[in-house]
Amino acid sequence: MRAITVKPGVAGSARLATVDDPRPAAGQALLATIEVGICGTDHEILAGGHGEAPRGSPWLIPGHECLARVLEAPEGCGLRPGQLVAPTVRRPCGQPRCYPCAHDHPDMCISLQYTERGIQGAHGYQCERFAEWPRYLVPLPDGFADFGVLMEPTSVVTKAIEEAARVQRARLAWEPQRALVTGAGPVGLLAAMLLRLRHLDVTVYDRDAADHPRAQAVRALGAAYVCSADAELAQVAGADGVDWIVECTGARALVFGALQALAPAGVLCLLGVSGAGVSLEVPADAINLGLVLRNGLVFGSVNASREAFAQAGQSLAVAEANWPGWLAGLVSVRVPPADVASAIGGGPERIKTAVRWAG
């Protein structure tokens, strides 16, 4: 079958290759890939900065944002041929001490010995077909054909949003009103969507001009968009601060700016992954004092459990009912597998690019 392969650590090594067909083990399902989204992690892998091939393989099949269709499924597993599914990404580490992995939460793995399909130690989904255990496949309604590829990024954001709500409810009678999302990429837009589904007053802050398709997508949700050229983050937050901030850029100035933009008893979720290991002069005492005297809370979040995938599916269904066509509009560019170079290129008008494997 056809697959994209990369040599981890080697920039520009991505190829459309012919590889062996998958051979499902007893109990596994066989899936046909429909399309696979490309995110910042993929860009890093394709640039040679991240990724790890499975043991014994010189190359890695990348791709972890996948919409697929069941070709064959074991009897009694609840999946039927033809059904749409989204596969999860991270697999449990199996280490005896790792209670999160033992509790179906490899997203919270404490040994860091997990594998991730398409990223770390396991092949991903940028290929025509793959085999998987049914427990790692989340069934989707047929209506998800046009936007089901957003399941994985939505699951990551859902995990963070649900975690923030649970954590805040665990420490106070929380009634948030104002939310701020830094970054208007796919993760920021999906965060804004989930926060709007919670009826919050949402502002998205990024560098794009106000007429950029991403800014338009923000406004289509009934959220506000502020371009960083027009206002400092502190001005957007105002004197009262913001109850709920989701940081989706990893830009160090925004991360530490967001810390200071929090309202008393507010929560800041960090979803953005920082790049180069650069230091920054920060108002260390003011940050500490603000967090302590105002009961601030900050947490980082990565990956998603199967539970978060299931919740993401529910949220996508509600979002599609509220804003028909909005989700499909996020997948702004679709390319054939042969067009790997343009798929990793990106362009100013793009929101999410996906590689299309089957109709």
Next chain:
Amino acid sequence: MRAITVKPGVAGSARLATVDDPRPAAGQALLATIEVGICGTDHEILAGGHGEAPRGSPWLIPGHECLARVLEAPEGCGLRPGQLVAPTVRRPCGQPRCYPCAHDHPDMCISLQYTERGIQGAHGYQCERFAEWPRYLVPLPDGFADFGVLMEPTSVVTKAIEEAARVQRARLAWEPQRALVTGAGPVGLLAAMLLRLRHLDVTVYDRDAADHPRAQAVRALGAAYVCSADAELAQVAGADGVDWIVECTGARALVFGALQALAPAGVLCLLGVSGAGVSLEVPADAINLGLVLRNGLVFGSVNASREAFAQAGQSLAVAEANWPGWLAGLVSVRVPPADVASAIGGGPERIKTAVRWAG
């Protein structure tokens, strides 16, 4: 009656003065102060750096760590004359938007318009007698006479510890093993005590030499003490990191060091208040990346609800049963009210100083 008074903002203005006796309103109780502990906030107030007098008063009676005895109590309020009590400190703001204050959690006040007895806008307890509403008085057993003055700092630590446990349980099946406390002052020692009551493997890290009374107090709990002259924080944390860190110094290098000492899915409670507004060069990208990719969580905590006071009372009772005399040993110096200067001075062998008002 006699009271210590200070002029907020004026260093060295503390006096032992004669002031009007308290006049309880209908429904209030009248209390006789037994003793009042002195903490870092008091030092700041006495140094003119903090504190706010009640409206219409040129001076403030400081003191918020109080053990008192009921002199008179309204019928049916559950308090009897002679009973030991600890009064809480913060009073609700009464602002319509502030749901935490409306839910008996002024410790989480979001308007920041609260008052605090002895600190901000209300007289404290460094005086012979005071009036208070029964709902702000936490009854204590007679056995608390020797260490009940520790109720307030214990309540502050209890709030943070309980909040950390609730927050962590809200986001994962948490089974912490290793805990680290930075700072061996009274707050750090009480944090170590509460973590030992949870059967954790606890290390306390501070500047004092290993034979200092504070280091001895740490070891008496079955915890380890490490002097910062002997090891870096990163060495103490080790490669695996620490599940649960309680930062009690506010020292900027320790705050940001602790962030990097967290184990995956770990929690860092910030309890230490930073001083001067100094900036620090921090590895911003590494901190963000660590929090995101390892699901780290950090929160600041201040003050305590009545509920936390009640829990603190239970913990003190269990601690006294486990380590008899340990708590009383923390109140290492007691001074008469006339001796304000020495009470705020401190000395190398001191752990907690209290002003003694009545036998």
